[in-house]
Amino acid sequence: MSEAGNSPARRTRSGKLRVHVMHKADAALWVVVGALVAVTVFAMVIMDYGKVNFFDACVAALGDFWEMMSTPGLAGHFTAEDVIVGLFESLALAALTTFIGAVIAFVFGLFAAVNLSNKAASNVIKILMSIFRAVPTILWVLVFSVAIGLGPEAAVAGLLFHSIAYLVKAYSEAFEEIDPGTLEALRASGARWWQIVFQAVIPAKTNELLSWTFIRFEINFVNAVAVGAVAGAGGIGYQLFLAGSFYLNLHEVGLIVYLCLAVAVVLEIIATQLRKRFIVQQ
Protein backbone atom coordinates (compact mmCIF):
# COMPACT_ATOMS: atom_id res chain seq x y z
CA MET A 1 0.00 0.00 0.00
CA SER A 2 2.84 2.42 -0.77
CA GLU A 3 0.77 4.63 -3.07
CA ALA A 4 -1.76 5.22 -0.30
CA GLY A 5 0.75 7.44 1.44
CA ASN A 6 1.22 9.64 -1.63
CA SER A 7 -2.36 10.11 -2.76
CA PRO A 8 -4.82 12.01 -0.58
CA ALA A 9 -7.60 9.47 -1.25
CA ARG A 10 -7.94 6.87 1.44
CA ARG A 11 -8.17 3.23 0.48
CA THR A 12 -9.54 0.16 2.13
CA ARG A 13 -7.35 -2.80 3.00
CA SER A 14 -8.11 -4.45 -0.34
CA GLY A 15 -7.08 -1.34 -2.25
CA LYS A 16 -10.51 0.08 -3.11
CA LEU A 17 -11.11 3.79 -2.69
CA ARG A 18 -12.85 4.60 0.58
CA VAL A 19 -16.16 6.28 -0.06
CA HIS A 20 -17.06 6.82 3.58
CA VAL A 21 -14.51 8.52 5.77
CA MET A 22 -15.23 8.58 9.47
CA HIS A 23 -14.89 12.10 10.80
CA LYS A 24 -14.40 12.93 14.46
CA ALA A 25 -17.92 14.35 14.64
CA ASP A 26 -19.37 11.15 13.13
CA ALA A 27 -17.48 9.02 15.62
CA ALA A 28 -18.78 11.18 18.47
CA LEU A 29 -22.29 10.89 17.07
CA TRP A 30 -22.17 7.10 17.03
CA VAL A 31 -20.80 7.03 20.57
CA VAL A 32 -23.74 9.17 21.68
CA VAL A 33 -26.28 7.04 19.82
CA GLY A 34 -24.73 3.88 21.27
CA ALA A 35 -24.79 5.30 24.78
CA LEU A 36 -28.43 6.38 24.48
CA VAL A 37 -29.46 2.95 23.19
CA ALA A 38 -27.52 1.22 25.96
CA VAL A 39 -29.07 3.39 28.68
CA THR A 40 -32.54 2.88 27.20
CA VAL A 41 -32.18 -0.90 27.10
CA PHE A 42 -30.79 -0.93 30.64
CA ALA A 43 -33.65 1.28 31.85
CA MET A 44 -36.30 -0.91 30.25
CA VAL A 45 -34.75 -4.08 31.68
CA ILE A 46 -34.54 -2.92 35.29
CA MET A 47 -37.78 -0.92 35.25
CA ASP A 48 -40.46 -1.81 37.79
CA TYR A 49 -43.50 -2.73 35.72
CA GLY A 50 -45.78 -3.16 38.71
CA LYS A 51 -48.12 -6.08 39.26
CA VAL A 52 -50.48 -5.47 36.37
CA ASN A 53 -50.57 -7.56 33.23
CA PHE A 54 -49.10 -5.39 30.48
CA PHE A 55 -51.56 -6.24 27.71
CA ASP A 56 -54.64 -6.07 29.93
CA ALA A 57 -53.48 -2.70 31.22
CA CYS A 58 -52.86 -1.42 27.68
CA VAL A 59 -56.33 -2.50 26.62
CA ALA A 60 -57.84 -0.90 29.72
CA ALA A 61 -55.87 2.32 29.19
CA LEU A 62 -56.93 2.54 25.55
CA GLY A 63 -60.53 1.88 26.59
CA ASP A 64 -60.34 4.64 29.21
CA PHE A 65 -58.74 6.99 26.73
CA TRP A 66 -61.46 6.28 24.21
CA GLU A 67 -64.18 6.76 26.81
CA MET A 68 -62.58 10.03 27.87
CA MET A 69 -62.28 11.40 24.35
CA SER A 70 -65.55 10.11 22.90
CA THR A 71 -67.97 10.97 25.70
CA PRO A 72 -66.94 14.24 27.28
CA GLY A 73 -69.57 15.80 29.51
CA LEU A 74 -70.50 17.08 32.92
CA ALA A 75 -71.46 14.65 35.66
CA GLY A 76 -72.71 16.95 38.34
CA HIS A 77 -69.48 17.73 40.18
CA PHE A 78 -68.94 20.96 38.28
CA THR A 79 -71.27 23.25 36.41
CA ALA A 80 -70.37 24.48 32.92
CA GLU A 81 -69.81 27.88 34.50
CA ASP A 82 -67.26 26.46 36.99
CA VAL A 83 -65.23 24.94 34.22
CA ILE A 84 -65.28 28.06 32.04
CA VAL A 85 -64.33 30.24 35.01
CA GLY A 86 -61.54 27.76 35.79
CA LEU A 87 -60.27 28.00 32.23
CA PHE A 88 -60.15 31.79 32.44
CA GLU A 89 -58.43 31.57 35.82
CA SER A 90 -55.67 29.50 34.28
CA LEU A 91 -55.41 31.96 31.39
CA ALA A 92 -55.26 34.86 33.87
CA LEU A 93 -52.50 33.17 35.88
CA ALA A 94 -50.59 32.61 32.64
CA ALA A 95 -51.11 36.25 31.58
CA LEU A 96 -49.95 37.63 34.92
CA THR A 97 -46.88 35.40 34.90
CA THR A 98 -46.04 36.35 31.34
CA PHE A 99 -46.37 40.09 31.85
CA ILE A 100 -44.59 40.33 35.18
CA GLY A 101 -41.95 37.94 33.86
CA ALA A 102 -41.53 39.99 30.68
CA VAL A 103 -40.80 43.17 32.61
CA ILE A 104 -38.23 41.50 34.86
CA ALA A 105 -36.74 39.54 31.95
CA PHE A 106 -36.40 42.70 29.87
CA VAL A 107 -34.17 44.29 32.50
CA PHE A 108 -32.17 41.10 33.01
CA GLY A 109 -32.02 40.60 29.24
CA LEU A 110 -30.39 43.99 28.71
CA PHE A 111 -27.67 43.11 31.21
CA ALA A 112 -27.31 39.60 29.82
CA ALA A 113 -26.70 40.80 26.23
CA VAL A 114 -22.94 41.08 25.79
CA ASN A 115 -23.16 44.02 23.37
CA LEU A 116 -25.14 46.16 25.83
CA SER A 117 -23.46 45.04 29.02
CA ASN A 118 -20.15 43.61 30.11
CA LYS A 119 -18.97 40.03 30.14
CA ALA A 120 -19.08 39.69 33.93
CA ALA A 121 -22.67 40.89 34.35
CA SER A 122 -23.75 38.74 31.43
CA ASN A 123 -22.17 35.63 32.94
CA VAL A 124 -23.61 36.26 36.40
CA ILE A 125 -27.11 36.57 34.96
CA LYS A 126 -26.68 33.49 32.77
CA ILE A 127 -25.60 31.38 35.77
CA LEU A 128 -28.50 32.72 37.83
CA MET A 129 -30.91 31.83 35.02
CA SER A 130 -29.59 28.30 34.72
CA ILE A 131 -30.24 27.82 38.46
CA PHE A 132 -33.78 29.23 37.98
CA ARG A 133 -34.28 26.73 35.18
CA ALA A 134 -32.81 23.76 37.01
CA VAL A 135 -35.56 23.67 39.64
CA PRO A 136 -38.74 22.27 38.04
CA THR A 137 -41.65 24.74 37.87
CA ILE A 138 -43.87 22.56 40.01
CA LEU A 139 -41.32 22.52 42.82
CA TRP A 140 -40.99 26.32 42.72
CA VAL A 141 -44.75 26.53 43.13
CA LEU A 142 -44.87 23.95 45.95
CA VAL A 143 -42.08 25.73 47.79
CA PHE A 144 -43.76 29.11 47.41
CA SER A 145 -47.12 27.78 48.46
CA VAL A 146 -45.64 27.05 51.89
CA ALA A 147 -43.37 30.11 51.90
CA ILE A 148 -46.06 32.71 51.17
CA GLY A 149 -49.25 30.67 51.53
CA LEU A 150 -51.49 28.95 49.02
CA GLY A 151 -53.04 31.29 46.47
CA PRO A 152 -52.55 33.00 43.13
CA GLU A 153 -49.47 34.86 44.46
CA ALA A 154 -47.68 31.57 45.13
CA ALA A 155 -48.68 30.16 41.74
CA VAL A 156 -47.50 33.23 39.85
CA ALA A 157 -44.30 33.52 41.89
CA GLY A 158 -43.50 29.87 41.21
CA LEU A 159 -44.31 30.08 37.51
CA LEU A 160 -42.26 33.28 37.17
CA PHE A 161 -38.85 31.66 37.55
CA HIS A 162 -38.93 29.58 34.37
CA SER A 163 -40.75 32.32 32.54
CA ILE A 164 -37.98 34.81 33.39
CA ALA A 165 -35.20 32.38 32.53
CA TYR A 166 -36.77 31.58 29.14
CA LEU A 167 -37.46 35.19 28.23
CA VAL A 168 -34.04 36.41 29.35
CA LYS A 169 -32.46 33.92 26.98
CA ALA A 170 -34.80 34.87 24.11
CA TYR A 171 -34.51 38.63 24.70
CA SER A 172 -30.77 38.73 25.22
CA GLU A 173 -30.19 36.71 22.06
CA ALA A 174 -32.46 39.11 20.16
CA PHE A 175 -30.50 42.07 21.56
CA GLU A 176 -27.20 40.50 20.60
CA GLU A 177 -28.34 40.30 16.97
CA ILE A 178 -28.63 44.09 16.74
CA ASP A 179 -26.37 45.61 14.09
CA PRO A 180 -23.22 46.73 15.94
CA GLY A 181 -22.98 49.70 13.53
CA THR A 182 -26.15 51.20 14.96
CA LEU A 183 -24.88 50.93 18.51
CA GLU A 184 -21.51 52.38 17.52
CA ALA A 185 -23.11 55.31 15.74
CA LEU A 186 -25.22 56.13 18.77
CA ARG A 187 -22.26 55.77 21.12
CA ALA A 188 -20.13 57.97 18.88
CA SER A 189 -22.81 60.66 18.94
CA GLY A 190 -22.65 60.61 22.73
CA ALA A 191 -25.87 58.73 23.44
CA ARG A 192 -26.21 57.43 26.93
CA TRP A 193 -26.86 53.76 27.68
CA TRP A 194 -30.59 54.17 28.24
CA GLN A 195 -30.83 56.33 25.14
CA ILE A 196 -29.27 53.50 23.14
CA VAL A 197 -31.78 51.09 24.66
CA PHE A 198 -34.81 53.24 23.88
CA GLN A 199 -33.70 54.62 20.50
CA ALA A 200 -32.04 51.59 18.92
CA VAL A 201 -32.73 48.39 20.82
CA ILE A 202 -36.46 48.61 21.50
CA PRO A 203 -37.53 50.03 18.12
CA ALA A 204 -35.51 47.41 16.22
CA LYS A 205 -36.72 44.44 18.23
CA THR A 206 -40.29 45.24 19.29
CA ASN A 207 -41.90 42.60 17.08
CA GLU A 208 -39.46 39.92 18.03
CA LEU A 209 -39.77 40.65 21.76
CA LEU A 210 -43.56 40.58 21.58
CA SER A 211 -43.51 37.31 19.63
CA TRP A 212 -41.28 35.64 22.19
CA THR A 213 -43.50 36.95 24.96
CA PHE A 214 -46.56 35.44 23.33
CA ILE A 215 -44.78 32.12 22.77
CA ARG A 216 -44.00 32.10 26.46
CA PHE A 217 -47.65 32.86 27.22
CA GLU A 218 -48.55 29.62 25.44
CA ILE A 219 -46.06 27.66 27.57
CA ASN A 220 -47.24 29.44 30.71
CA PHE A 221 -50.82 28.37 30.06
CA VAL A 222 -49.76 24.72 29.87
CA ASN A 223 -47.72 25.16 33.05
CA ALA A 224 -50.55 26.95 34.84
CA VAL A 225 -52.83 23.96 34.17
CA ALA A 226 -50.21 21.52 35.49
CA VAL A 227 -49.47 23.66 38.54
CA GLY A 228 -53.16 24.03 39.32
CA ALA A 229 -53.47 20.27 39.42
CA VAL A 230 -50.60 19.50 41.74
CA ALA A 231 -50.17 22.56 43.92
CA GLY A 232 -53.87 23.31 44.29
CA ALA A 233 -53.28 26.73 42.81
CA GLY A 234 -56.75 26.82 41.29
CA GLY A 235 -57.85 27.11 37.72
CA ILE A 236 -58.94 24.38 35.34
CA GLY A 237 -55.95 22.26 36.28
CA TYR A 238 -57.31 21.80 39.80
CA GLN A 239 -60.69 20.75 38.42
CA LEU A 240 -58.92 18.30 36.13
CA PHE A 241 -57.15 16.87 39.16
CA LEU A 242 -60.39 16.62 41.15
CA ALA A 243 -62.24 14.99 38.27
CA GLY A 244 -59.46 12.46 37.75
CA SER A 245 -58.30 11.70 41.29
CA PHE A 246 -61.33 12.24 43.52
CA TYR A 247 -64.48 11.84 41.43
CA LEU A 248 -62.77 9.33 39.10
CA ASN A 249 -65.01 10.58 36.31
CA LEU A 250 -63.59 10.14 32.82
CA HIS A 251 -66.35 12.17 31.16
CA GLU A 252 -65.44 15.27 33.10
CA VAL A 253 -61.74 14.66 32.51
CA GLY A 254 -62.58 14.41 28.81
CA LEU A 255 -64.48 17.70 28.77
CA ILE A 256 -61.68 19.54 30.58
CA VAL A 257 -59.07 17.98 28.29
CA TYR A 258 -61.01 19.18 25.25
CA LEU A 259 -61.18 22.71 26.65
CA CYS A 260 -57.44 22.76 27.40
CA LEU A 261 -56.72 21.23 24.01
CA ALA A 262 -58.80 23.85 22.21
CA VAL A 263 -57.06 26.76 23.96
CA ALA A 264 -53.61 25.20 23.59
CA VAL A 265 -54.07 24.47 19.88
CA VAL A 266 -55.26 28.02 19.15
CA LEU A 267 -52.33 29.48 21.11
CA GLU A 268 -49.94 27.09 19.36
CA ILE A 269 -51.14 28.13 15.90
CA ILE A 270 -50.77 31.83 16.73
CA ALA A 271 -47.33 31.23 18.26
CA THR A 272 -46.16 29.30 15.19
CA GLN A 273 -47.29 32.09 12.89
CA LEU A 274 -45.58 34.74 15.02
CA ARG A 275 -42.38 32.69 15.09
CA LYS A 276 -42.42 32.34 11.30
CA ARG A 277 -43.10 36.02 10.68
CA PHE A 278 -41.04 37.85 13.27
CA ILE A 279 -38.29 35.62 14.57
CA VAL A 280 -35.25 35.28 12.38
CA GLN A 281 -33.70 31.85 12.41
CA GLN A 282 -29.97 31.99 12.84
Next chain:
Amino acid sequence: MAARKLAPLGPNGGAEDSLAKTNAFFRKKTLVLFAMVVAFFVINGVSGAFVEFDFVSAAVDVPAGIVWMLSEFAPSASSLEYLDSIMPALGSTILASVASSCIAAVFSFILAVLGSRSVGIGGPMALIVRAIASIFRNIPVVAWALVLLFSFKQSEFTGFLALFLTSFGYLTRCFLETIDEMSTGPIEALRATGATYFQIVVQAVIPMSVTSVISWVLYMIETNIRDATLVGILTGTGIGFVFDVYYKSFRYDVAGLTLVTIVIVVIACETLSNYIRRRIM
Protein backbone atom coordinates in the same frame (compact mmCIF):
# COMPACT_ATOMS: atom_id res chain seq x y z
CA MET B 1 -31.60 76.11 8.54
CA ALA B 2 -29.88 72.78 8.82
CA ALA B 3 -33.02 70.86 7.99
CA ARG B 4 -33.60 73.04 4.95
CA LYS B 5 -30.08 72.38 3.63
CA LEU B 6 -30.46 68.59 4.03
CA ALA B 7 -33.83 68.47 2.28
CA PRO B 8 -33.44 67.18 -1.26
CA LEU B 9 -36.66 68.66 -2.69
CA GLY B 10 -37.62 72.24 -3.52
CA PRO B 11 -36.59 75.40 -1.73
CA ASN B 12 -38.90 75.02 1.26
CA GLY B 13 -41.82 72.60 0.51
CA GLY B 14 -39.73 69.41 0.72
CA ALA B 15 -38.21 70.23 4.08
CA GLU B 16 -41.54 71.01 5.71
CA ASP B 17 -43.02 67.90 4.12
CA SER B 18 -40.31 65.60 5.44
CA LEU B 19 -40.42 67.27 8.84
CA ALA B 20 -44.16 66.64 8.98
CA LYS B 21 -43.57 63.03 7.97
CA THR B 22 -40.94 62.58 10.65
CA ASN B 23 -43.26 64.08 13.23
CA ALA B 24 -46.11 61.86 12.12
CA PHE B 25 -43.79 58.85 12.32
CA PHE B 26 -42.74 59.63 15.88
CA ARG B 27 -46.28 60.48 16.93
CA LYS B 28 -47.47 57.12 15.61
CA LYS B 29 -44.65 55.34 17.39
CA THR B 30 -45.39 57.08 20.66
CA LEU B 31 -49.07 56.18 20.27
CA VAL B 32 -48.28 52.52 19.60
CA LEU B 33 -45.97 52.40 22.61
CA PHE B 34 -48.59 54.13 24.75
CA ALA B 35 -51.29 51.70 23.57
CA MET B 36 -49.02 48.79 24.45
CA VAL B 37 -48.36 50.11 27.93
CA VAL B 38 -52.10 50.68 28.46
CA ALA B 39 -52.91 47.18 27.17
CA PHE B 40 -50.25 45.80 29.49
CA PHE B 41 -51.81 47.42 32.56
CA VAL B 42 -55.37 46.62 31.53
CA ILE B 43 -54.69 42.92 30.93
CA ASN B 44 -52.67 42.71 34.13
CA GLY B 45 -55.37 44.52 36.08
CA VAL B 46 -58.21 42.41 34.70
CA SER B 47 -56.32 39.13 35.18
CA GLY B 48 -55.21 40.19 38.64
CA ALA B 49 -58.72 41.13 39.71
CA PHE B 50 -60.12 37.90 38.25
CA VAL B 51 -57.90 35.58 40.29
CA GLU B 52 -57.69 38.06 43.21
CA PHE B 53 -53.98 38.53 42.74
CA ASP B 54 -52.65 41.12 45.16
CA PHE B 55 -49.73 42.92 43.51
CA VAL B 56 -48.65 44.76 46.64
CA SER B 57 -48.61 41.74 48.92
CA ALA B 58 -46.90 39.70 46.18
CA ALA B 59 -44.13 42.29 45.91
CA VAL B 60 -43.68 42.18 49.69
CA ASP B 61 -44.19 38.45 50.22
CA VAL B 62 -42.07 37.01 47.43
CA PRO B 63 -38.70 38.35 48.61
CA ALA B 64 -39.61 37.36 52.19
CA GLY B 65 -40.69 33.98 50.83
CA ILE B 66 -37.35 33.48 49.10
CA VAL B 67 -35.52 34.21 52.36
CA TRP B 68 -37.81 31.83 54.26
CA MET B 69 -37.30 29.18 51.58
CA LEU B 70 -33.52 29.49 51.72
CA SER B 71 -33.53 29.00 55.48
CA GLU B 72 -36.23 26.29 55.75
CA PHE B 73 -35.33 24.25 52.70
CA ALA B 74 -31.60 24.30 53.39
CA PRO B 75 -30.51 20.65 53.78
CA SER B 76 -29.56 19.96 57.38
CA ALA B 77 -26.92 17.53 58.61
CA SER B 78 -29.58 15.04 59.68
CA SER B 79 -31.17 15.11 56.23
CA LEU B 80 -28.02 13.62 54.69
CA GLU B 81 -28.91 10.14 55.92
CA TYR B 82 -32.00 10.24 53.71
CA LEU B 83 -29.70 10.28 50.66
CA ASP B 84 -30.07 6.50 50.66
CA SER B 85 -33.73 6.84 49.77
CA ILE B 86 -33.24 9.80 47.41
CA MET B 87 -30.51 8.36 45.21
CA PRO B 88 -32.32 5.25 43.85
CA ALA B 89 -35.37 7.37 43.01
CA LEU B 90 -33.18 9.92 41.29
CA GLY B 91 -31.48 7.17 39.29
CA SER B 92 -34.77 5.63 38.19
CA THR B 93 -36.06 9.07 37.20
CA ILE B 94 -33.01 9.72 35.02
CA LEU B 95 -33.31 6.28 33.42
CA ALA B 96 -37.03 6.73 32.75
CA SER B 97 -36.38 10.16 31.22
CA VAL B 98 -33.69 8.85 28.88
CA ALA B 99 -35.69 5.77 27.91
CA SER B 100 -38.91 7.68 27.29
CA SER B 101 -37.10 10.27 25.14
CA CYS B 102 -35.23 7.68 23.08
CA ILE B 103 -38.16 5.35 22.48
CA ALA B 104 -40.44 8.29 21.71
CA ALA B 105 -37.77 9.54 19.28
CA VAL B 106 -37.90 6.29 17.29
CA PHE B 107 -41.69 6.39 16.91
CA SER B 108 -41.72 10.14 16.28
CA PHE B 109 -39.07 9.89 13.61
CA ILE B 110 -40.97 7.23 11.69
CA LEU B 111 -44.16 9.26 11.93
CA ALA B 112 -42.38 12.49 10.99
CA VAL B 113 -40.80 10.91 7.88
CA LEU B 114 -44.15 9.54 6.76
CA GLY B 115 -45.88 12.87 7.38
CA SER B 116 -43.26 15.32 6.12
CA ARG B 117 -44.04 17.47 3.12
CA SER B 118 -40.74 16.73 1.37
CA VAL B 119 -40.27 12.96 1.78
CA GLY B 120 -43.61 11.93 3.19
CA ILE B 121 -45.98 9.47 1.57
CA GLY B 122 -48.25 12.37 0.72
CA GLY B 123 -52.01 12.50 0.66
CA PRO B 124 -53.79 13.16 3.93
CA MET B 125 -50.83 11.73 5.89
CA ALA B 126 -49.22 15.15 6.43
CA LEU B 127 -52.36 16.48 8.06
CA ILE B 128 -52.98 13.33 10.11
CA VAL B 129 -49.45 13.34 11.51
CA ARG B 130 -49.68 17.02 12.42
CA ALA B 131 -52.99 16.45 14.14
CA ILE B 132 -51.61 13.49 16.11
CA ALA B 133 -48.55 15.51 17.14
CA SER B 134 -50.68 18.44 18.23
CA ILE B 135 -53.11 16.29 20.24
CA PHE B 136 -50.39 14.36 22.06
CA ARG B 137 -48.44 17.52 22.76
CA ASN B 138 -51.35 19.57 24.00
CA ILE B 139 -53.29 17.11 26.16
CA PRO B 140 -52.14 18.15 29.64
CA VAL B 141 -49.59 15.76 31.11
CA VAL B 142 -51.83 15.71 34.20
CA ALA B 143 -54.59 14.05 32.16
CA TRP B 144 -52.18 11.44 30.77
CA ALA B 145 -50.90 10.65 34.23
CA LEU B 146 -54.41 10.27 35.66
CA VAL B 147 -55.70 8.06 32.85
CA LEU B 148 -52.62 5.84 32.95
CA LEU B 149 -52.82 5.58 36.72
CA PHE B 150 -56.28 3.98 36.40
CA SER B 151 -54.98 0.98 34.46
CA PHE B 152 -51.23 0.75 35.11
CA LYS B 153 -51.46 1.57 38.84
CA GLN B 154 -48.58 3.03 40.79
CA SER B 155 -45.39 1.81 39.12
CA GLU B 156 -42.34 3.26 37.43
CA PHE B 157 -43.76 2.16 34.13
CA THR B 158 -46.75 4.51 34.53
CA GLY B 159 -44.44 7.49 34.94
CA PHE B 160 -42.42 6.32 31.98
CA LEU B 161 -45.55 6.07 29.79
CA ALA B 162 -46.77 9.54 30.72
CA LEU B 163 -43.38 11.02 29.82
CA PHE B 164 -43.30 8.92 26.66
CA LEU B 165 -46.67 10.19 25.40
CA THR B 166 -45.86 13.90 25.83
CA SER B 167 -42.34 13.43 24.43
CA PHE B 168 -43.84 11.63 21.47
CA GLY B 169 -46.03 14.59 20.52
CA TYR B 170 -43.31 17.15 21.08
CA LEU B 171 -40.60 15.28 19.19
CA THR B 172 -42.88 14.51 16.23
CA ARG B 173 -43.44 18.21 15.79
CA CYS B 174 -39.73 19.03 16.08
CA PHE B 175 -38.71 16.26 13.68
CA LEU B 176 -41.32 17.36 11.14
CA GLU B 177 -39.76 20.81 11.12
CA THR B 178 -36.24 19.37 10.92
CA ILE B 179 -37.08 17.12 7.97
CA ASP B 180 -38.98 19.81 6.11
CA GLU B 181 -36.08 22.25 6.51
CA MET B 182 -33.58 19.84 4.93
CA SER B 183 -32.39 20.58 1.41
CA THR B 184 -34.28 18.41 -1.05
CA GLY B 185 -31.35 18.05 -3.48
CA PRO B 186 -29.98 14.71 -2.23
CA ILE B 187 -33.49 13.29 -2.01
CA GLU B 188 -34.29 14.26 -5.59
CA ALA B 189 -30.94 12.93 -6.76
CA LEU B 190 -31.62 9.58 -5.13
CA ARG B 191 -35.14 9.48 -6.52
CA ALA B 192 -33.74 10.18 -10.02
CA THR B 193 -31.36 7.22 -9.72
CA GLY B 194 -34.32 4.97 -8.99
CA ALA B 195 -33.76 4.51 -5.25
CA THR B 196 -36.64 2.97 -3.34
CA TYR B 197 -38.43 4.87 -0.59
CA PHE B 198 -36.59 2.91 2.07
CA GLN B 199 -33.22 3.65 0.42
CA ILE B 200 -34.02 7.36 0.23
CA VAL B 201 -34.84 7.43 3.92
CA VAL B 202 -31.74 5.48 4.96
CA GLN B 203 -29.27 7.17 2.61
CA ALA B 204 -30.51 10.76 2.60
CA VAL B 205 -33.07 11.59 5.26
CA ILE B 206 -31.39 9.91 8.23
CA PRO B 207 -27.80 11.11 7.54
CA MET B 208 -28.97 14.67 6.93
CA SER B 209 -31.17 14.94 9.99
CA VAL B 210 -29.35 12.79 12.53
CA THR B 211 -27.43 15.59 14.28
CA SER B 212 -30.49 17.73 14.88
CA VAL B 213 -32.49 14.65 15.87
CA ILE B 214 -29.89 13.84 18.54
CA SER B 215 -29.87 17.46 19.61
CA TRP B 216 -33.66 17.40 20.08
CA VAL B 217 -33.47 14.09 21.96
CA LEU B 218 -30.91 15.57 24.35
CA TYR B 219 -33.18 18.55 24.89
CA MET B 220 -36.11 16.19 25.48
CA ILE B 221 -34.10 14.27 28.11
CA GLU B 222 -33.45 17.53 29.98
CA THR B 223 -37.11 18.51 29.77
CA ASN B 224 -38.23 15.05 30.86
CA ILE B 225 -36.00 15.07 33.94
CA ARG B 226 -37.71 18.32 34.97
CA ASP B 227 -41.19 17.08 34.04
CA ALA B 228 -40.53 13.77 35.78
CA THR B 229 -40.99 15.55 39.11
CA LEU B 230 -44.53 16.61 38.14
CA VAL B 231 -45.34 13.18 36.71
CA GLY B 232 -43.75 11.59 39.76
CA ILE B 233 -45.97 13.54 42.14
CA LEU B 234 -49.06 12.54 40.15
CA THR B 235 -48.20 8.88 39.62
CA GLY B 236 -46.30 8.28 42.85
CA THR B 237 -43.00 7.31 41.24
CA GLY B 238 -39.41 8.48 41.09
CA ILE B 239 -37.91 11.61 42.54
CA GLY B 240 -41.19 13.57 42.41
CA PHE B 241 -42.78 11.10 44.80
CA VAL B 242 -39.81 11.30 47.18
CA PHE B 243 -40.02 15.08 47.20
CA ASP B 244 -43.77 14.94 47.73
CA VAL B 245 -43.50 12.54 50.68
CA TYR B 246 -40.99 14.71 52.56
CA TYR B 247 -42.77 17.91 51.56
CA LYS B 248 -46.12 16.67 52.86
CA SER B 249 -44.58 15.37 56.08
CA PHE B 250 -43.01 18.80 56.72
CA ARG B 251 -39.43 17.48 56.44
CA TYR B 252 -38.48 20.57 54.45
CA ASP B 253 -34.77 20.00 54.97
CA VAL B 254 -34.97 16.59 53.29
CA ALA B 255 -37.25 18.01 50.57
CA GLY B 256 -34.62 20.73 50.10
CA LEU B 257 -31.91 18.10 49.79
CA THR B 258 -34.01 16.36 47.12
CA LEU B 259 -34.32 19.69 45.36
CA VAL B 260 -30.56 20.20 45.46
CA THR B 261 -29.93 16.76 43.93
CA ILE B 262 -32.44 17.55 41.14
CA VAL B 263 -30.72 20.88 40.45
CA ILE B 264 -27.33 19.17 40.26
CA VAL B 265 -28.64 16.52 37.87
CA VAL B 266 -30.39 19.03 35.61
CA ILE B 267 -27.35 21.32 35.40
CA ALA B 268 -25.05 18.34 34.79
CA CYS B 269 -27.39 17.08 32.08
CA GLU B 270 -27.50 20.52 30.44
CA THR B 271 -23.72 20.84 30.51
CA LEU B 272 -23.23 17.33 29.13
CA SER B 273 -25.69 17.84 26.29
CA ASN B 274 -24.12 21.19 25.36
CA TYR B 275 -20.75 19.43 25.25
CA ILE B 276 -22.18 16.63 23.08
CA ARG B 277 -23.81 19.16 20.74
CA ARG B 278 -20.46 20.88 20.22
CA ARG B 279 -18.78 17.57 19.47
CA ILE B 280 -21.29 16.18 16.97
CA MET B 281 -22.05 19.36 15.03
